[in-house]
Amino acid sequence: MGFTTWAPLNPSPSPLSSSSPPSSSSSSSLSPPSKLPVDFSPPLIAMVKRLKNYTSDNVKLPEEEHPNKAFGWTARDISGVHPSFKFSRRAAGEKDVDFKVLYCGICHIDLHNGKNEWGKTLYC
Structure with missing residues (x-):
């Protein structure tokens, strides 16, 4: 540089x-x-x-480079609503662990971060 x-x-x-x-x-x-x-x-x-x-x-477009379809939830703003969204990810490699999540909870800290109660949240 x-x-x-x-x-x-x-x-x-x-x-x-x-x-x-x-x-x-x-x-x-x-x-x-x-x-x-x-x-x-x-x-x-x-x-x-x-x-x-x-x-x-x-x-390559992300969808071409990472053809595996996935979904998740994210905080997009201060409202506290976490909508689902679709994204592409790479295939699991031989050193990766691949598993299916059947049940999931949420940590109380995630609620504070999602609502930007500490002023440091970066929304996507």
Whole structure:
């Protein structure tokens, strides 16, 4: 990702390290250079550059990549209603455990999180 920081092109001595009193023109040495370094690439630009390499030939839809259909329940807002939703998941591998849930309860903490009573819930 190449991040660099900027500094004045012709840095002058710091007013604090000088024995003479600071002048009114000393603030000009603190301004950024007119041109950023060549290797400056913010994360968003780097991500866009990587995404340009993807084509429809090498990118699959989630339903194509993970053909197993499943369903679950989720909290989508503060209402406390947990609607069911369908999603795709990968096939169970040889080191995975595959089981069917016949009965399920809910933890009281899940109720607090679902209603965002602690202010840290991220809804999907």
